[in-house]
Amino acid sequence: MVNMKNLYLYHIIYESMTACLKQFICLLILLSPHIAIANEVLPPKKVNWPFEGAFGTVDRKAAQRGFQVYKEVCAACHGLYNLYYRNLKDLGFSDAEIKEIAKSYTIQDGPNDLGEMFERAALPSDHFSRPYPNEQAARAANNGAYPPDLSLIIKARSNGANYLYSLLTGYTNPPDHFKLMTGLHYNPYFPGSQLAMPAPLTDGQVSYIDGTEASVEQMAMDVTNFLQWAAEPEMENRKSLGLKVILFLVVFTIFFVISKNRIWQNVK
Numbered sequence: 001m002v003n004m005k006n007l008y009l010y011h012i013i014y015e016s017m018t019a020c021l022k023q024f025i026c027l028l029i030l031l032s033p034h035i036a037i038a039n040e041v042l043p044p045k046k047v048n049w050p051f052e053g054a055f056g057t058v059d060r061k062a063a064q065r066g067f068q069v070y071k072e073v074c075a076a077c078h079g080l081y082n083l084y085y086r087n088l089k090d091l092g093f094s095d096a097e098i099k100e101i102a103k104s105y106t107i108q109d110g111p112n113d114l115g116e117m118f119e120r121a122a123l124p125s126d127h128f129s130r131p132y133p134n135e136q137a138a139r140a141a142n143n144g145a146y147p148p149d150l151s152l153i154i155k156a157r158s159n160g161a162n163y164l165y166s167l168l169t170g171y172t173n174p175p176d177h178f179k180l181m182t183g184l185h186y187n188p189y190f191p192g193s194q195l196a197m198p199a200p201l202t203d204g205q206v207s208y209i210d211g212t213e214a215s216v217e218q219m220a221m222d223v224t225n226f227l228q229w230a231a232e233p234e235m236e237n238r239k240s241l242g243l244k245v246i247l248f249l250v251v252f253t254i255f256f257v258i259s260k261n262r263i264w265q266n267v268k
């Protein structure tokens, strides 16, 4: 026999649970535009880079200008520790120029004979100098955020070159509905659309040695070329070795087919 009292109880529980579920779904539908906007990330802009593709090479003029942008703007907050000053030779700087560049930085060395650390001018054989002695100092100077080392940043982000270019050129005012947290800056290309780095580039910020006009787009393009080279200085060697290997395999295959046909030609 069915217990009417239990049946009634189950009915009430079922009704209240579906009502709750309906309310929750309504709330999600109401909030969804805000949730979507909060997490909106624009896909990076598409740029045709000279280093792309099997035959792509480093645009050395652009990378040299990019080094100037890094040195005069980004190096205030970001390290590039994987590079040595002597690596700049690959970009077309002469030994004397590299010596001069290195000399303008002071680095800590030691210990000396008394066991003390000391400071000296950097040499071409030194790593690029770091803007902060450690992560804590970097965070303390940047509102708690850590400006990452840029040595491998192009490799560390998906679609790295296009992403970096878009990030540097993507700062705008936030839309009305956007809740910008204090100390952060709006940029729709950064996941979450806000980051601790203020827009680092403004038109004319750098006076290019070669006279190129320093628009934000130009500087972003140049510094991306430079950081792509920094992340993969061996790229050109890698590509030319790959092409040689493929050429060798093609020639080898032709000889292989000819000799196979000769060896087996009398066998019916």
Ligand code: HEC
Residues within 6 Å of the ligand: 069, 070, 073, 074, 075, 076, 077, 078, 142, 145, 146, 147, 148, 153, 157, 164, 168, 194, 195, 196, 197, 198, 200, 201, 223
């Ligand atoms: C005033 C200091 C400062 C300067 C100058 C600066 N940055 Fe930053 N940068 C930061 C901080 C702080 C962060 C961390 C942001 C965060 O995580 O919210 C950052 C983050 C980044 C990131 C990482 C973004 C990501 O996806 O995580 C890149 C790339 C970057 N900066 C490139 C540059 C380049 C290139 C320049 C020079 C044109 C530059 N920055 C100049 C402070 C700076």
